[in-house]
Amino acid sequence: MLTLHATDADGSAVLVDGEYVTALGPYEDLAAAHPSARVRRWPGILTPGLLNPYGPEILEHTYHPDPRESETYGTTPIGGERARQIFRADPSRLGASARRGVQRLFAHGTVALAGELRAKAVLEVARRSGLVFGGRPDRLPGPVSLSPRPMVLLPALTVGGPARFAVFDVADRADLVRRGAATCVATVIGGRLVYRAR
Known part of the structure; x- marks a missing residue:
C-alpha cells in the first residue's frame, strides 16, 4: 500500500511503498501522481532520522x-x-x-x-x-541522552532506499538543533509507523 508522508513546514513529501521510498518531492506533485495513496500529514519537517x-x-x-x-x-x-x-x-x-x-x-x-x-x-x-x-563516533557528544547534542542525522533519503525517517514539529533544521529531538511527532522504520505523538 502506498503511503504519502507530507510535512507542513516545507511542503515536502515522501512516498512509501512497503519498506522502501518510492518517490521524493513536493506534496502537490506526488499527491497528483498517486491519488490512491494514503496520506499522512505531519507538522514540521521530515528528516532521515537520528x-x-x-x-x-x-x-x-x-x-x-x-x-x-x-x-x-x-x-x-x-x-x-x-x-x-x-x-x-x-x-x-x-x-x-x-x-x-x-x-x-x-x-x-x-x-x-x-x-x-x-x-x-x-x-x-x-x-x-x-x-x-x-559506527560509534570516536568522541561521544556529551552526557548520555535520548536527545544527544550535537545530533547526528543519517544520510539523505533516496528513491529505492529504506523508508526510515522521523518527523519533527519544528520550522527547519536549525530549529531542530535548537529545540532538540523531543520535538519528534513520528518515526517510521521499514515503512512502519513505529511512533506517533498523541
Whole structure:
C-alpha cells in the first residue's frame, strides 16, 4: 500500500511503498501522481532520522520502568548502581526494559544506534525493532541522552532506499538543533509507523 508522508513546514513529501521510498518531492506533485495513496500529514519537517550513539548506555545500563511500577520506581529512566541492582535482582527485566527504552528512542526520532550491545535479550529487542546499527563516533557528544547534542542525522533519503525517517514539529533544521529531538511527532522504520505523538 502506498503511503504519502507530507510535512507542513516545507511542503515536502515522501512516498512509501512497503519498506522502501518510492518517490521524493513536493506534496502537490506526488499527491497528483498517486491519488490512491494514503496520506499522512505531519507538522514540521521530515528528516532521515537520528543516530543515537549511546545504545548500550540507554538499553543495557538504564532501567526504563514499566508504568505499573511507578509507585516503586517512578516514571523516569534509572541509571547507575540502582539500575544494576534492579537487573541483578531480576535479570528478566532487562529485555522488557529494553523494549520500553526502544520506544523512548523512537519518540526522539532515533532510527539507528551505535555502540556494542552485549546482552542477548537487548540485542534481540533492538534487532526486532528494526533499528539499524551504525559506527560509534570516536568522541561521544556529551552526557548520555535520548536527545544527544550535537545530533547526528543519517544520510539523505533516496528513491529505492529504506523508508526510515522521523518527523519533527519544528520550522527547519536549525530549529531542530535548537529545540532538540523531543520535538519528534513520528518515526517510521521499514515503512512502519513505529511512533506517533498523541
